[in-house]
Amino acid sequence: xxxxxKQSFLESANTGKILGAYLIVCKRSEVALxxxxxxxxxxxxxxxxxxxxxxxxxxxxxHVDILRLSAPxxxxxxxxxxxxxxxxxxxVYKTIVVExxxxxxxxxxxxxxxxxxxPPRDSVILLSSRSxxxxxxxxxSRCAIVHLTPDEDFTQQIMRELDIDDTSxxxxxxxxxxxxxxxxxxxxxxxxxKLRSETIEHTHKLINQKSSAISAxxxxxxxxxxxxxxxxxxxxxxxxxxxxxxxxxxxALIANLDWRSEIERNASHFTSGAISNMIRVILxxxxxxxxxxxxRLAAEKMLFDILEERNRWKK
Ligand SMILES: [Zn+2]
Numbered sequence: 001x002x003x004x005x006k007q008s009f010l011e012s013a014n015t016g017k018i019l020g021a022y023l024i025v026c027k028r029s030e031v032a033l034x035x036x037x038x039x040x041x042x043x044x045x046x047x048x049x050x051x052x053x054x055x056x057x058x059x060x061x062x063h064v065d066i067l068r069l070s071a072p073x074x075x076x077x078x079x080x081x082x083x084x085x086x087x088x089x090x091x092v093y094k095t096i097v098v099e100x101x102x103x104x105x106x107x108x109x110x111x112x113x114x115x116x117x118x119p120p121r122d123s124v125i126l127l128s129s130r131s132x133x134x135x136x137x138x139x140x141s142r143c144a145i146v147h148l149t150p151d152e153d154f155t156q157q158i159m160r161e162l163d164i165d166d167t168s169x170x171x172x173x174x175x176x177x178x179x180x181x182x183x184x185x186x187x188x189x190x191x192x193x194k195l196r197s198e199t200i201e202h203t204h205k206l207i208n209q210k211s212s213a214i215s216a217x218x219x220x221x222x223x224x225x226x227x228x229x230x231x232x233x234x235x236x237x238x239x240x241x242x243x244x245x246x247x248x249x250x251x252a253l254i255a256n257l258d259w260r261s262e263i264e265r266n267a268s269h270f271t272s273g274a275i276s277n278m279i280r281v282i283l284x285x286x287x288x289x290x291x292x293x294x295x296r297l298a299a300e301k302m303l304f305d306i307l308e309e310r311n312r313w314k315k
Contacts, residue, residue: 002144006035009146013042014049018093020119023135023143024128029099030233031148031177032128036097039126040066044091058090061226066095068290071103074111081115084123094123101127102134109136116142150178158183167257174237174255195224199234204262206303207270207278207310214303221299228295232286236279242266243275274313281305 012018026032041056042049044063050056059066065088067080084094101109112125116139119125127143129135151157157180159169164187175196176183186192202220206213224231237255244253245267254263266275285302289295 004144004146006146006148009035009144010039010042013039018043018124019144020123021116021125021143022127023101023132023140023145024126024148025130025132025145026128026148026177027130027150028177029128029130031179031182033097033099033229034182035146035148036126036128040095040097043093043095043124055091063091064089065091065093066097068097069099070287070290071100072098072108073105074108077108077111084115084125085120088122092122094120096123096125098125098127100129101139102129102131104135106136109139113138113142148177148179151180154178154180154183162187170257171255192227192230195227195230196234199224199231200238200256200259200262203235203238204259204266206306207266214300214307217303218296218299221303222296225295228289229286232282232289236282238263239275239279239282242270243272243279246272246275270310271313274310277309277313278306281309 009022009024024032024035026035037059038049040059040063041051044059044065045051045053045055047053058064067083069076069080072080080096084096086094088094098104116125125143127135127139132140132145154173155166155169158164158172159166161180161184162169162172164172172183172187175186198220202217206217221228221231238259241254241256241259241263244250245263251257251260254260256263281302285298285305288298
C-alpha cells in the first residue's frame with residue numbers, strides 16, 4: 001500500500017505517468033468525486049484541464065470513455081471490466097470511477113482484485129472511500145492511496161480570504177468538506193451557488209405543497225440536467241439537516257445554516273420517518289441518474305416518491 005499526495009495525483013494526469021488504480025480517501029464522497037473530476041479533466045482535456053473546453057464539459061456531463069459506478073454489485077463491475085478493456089473512443093484512456101467503494105459487498109470487492117492487480121492498457125480505475133479501513137486490505141494494497149484531510153483553521157482562513165461572515169463560512173465548510181482551496185473554488189462558482197439556492201427553494205416548496213409542485217420541480221431538474229449530481233447532493237443535504245434538527249436541535253450540526261428557519265419549520269412539520277424515507281428515495285434515484293435513462297421520467301418518479309413518503313408519514 002502506498003500513499004501519494006493530492007498534488008502528485010493531479011500532476012500524474014498531466015504528465016501521463018499515471019498508475020492503474022487510485023483510492024481516494026475522504027470522509028465526504030462528494031469531495032473525493034470533485035477531485036476525481038479534476039483529475040479526469042486534466043486527463044482528457046487537450047489543454048491540461050482548462051475546465052471550459054468541449055472535452056472538459058464532456059468529463060463533467062458524460063464522457064463515452066468514463067464509466068461512473070456507485071457501490072457496484074458483482075455483475076455491474078463485470079460489465080465495467082468489459083468497458084475498460086476496450087479501446088478509448090474519444091481520447092487515450094478508459095476510466096472507471098467507483099464511488100462509495102466502502103459500500104461494496106465483499107463478493108463485488110473480490111471481483112475487482114484481478115483488474116486492480118493488472119489493469120488493461122491505457123485504463124485508470126479511481127475508487128473513492130470514506131476510510132481505508134472501509135475497503136478490503138487486498139483492494140487498498142493494489143491502489144495508490146490519496147488521503148484528503150480537512151484544513152484545521154478552515155473557518156478563520158476562509159473568512160479572511162473571501163471576506164465573508166461566519167454563517168457563509170460554515171456553509172462553505174460543509175460544501176467543501178473543510179478544504180479551503182475547494183471552498184474558494186465553490187464560492188467562485190456562481191452558477192453552482194445559484195443552483196444550490198434554487199435547489200433548496202424547490203425542495204422546500206415541493207415538500208410543502210401538493211403534487212402540482214411536481215411539474216415545476218421536474219422542469220427545474222431538467223434544466224439543470226448536466227449538474228444533476230450537484231442537485232441531488234444539495235437536496236440530500238437539506239433533508240439531512242431537517243433530520244438532524246429533529247434529532248438534536250443543535251444548530252452547530254446544520255450544514256445549510258443560511259436556510260435555518262425553513263429547516264426548523266420543516267423539522268416540526270414532518271415526522272422523522274418521512275424525512276429519512278425521502279432521503280432514501282433520493283439516494284435510489286441518484287443511482288438511476290448515473291446510467292443513461294429517460295431523464296424526465298426518472299426525475300418525476302423521484303418527486304412522486306418523495307411526496308408519497310410525505311403523505312404516508314403525515315403528522
Ligand atoms: Zn479543457
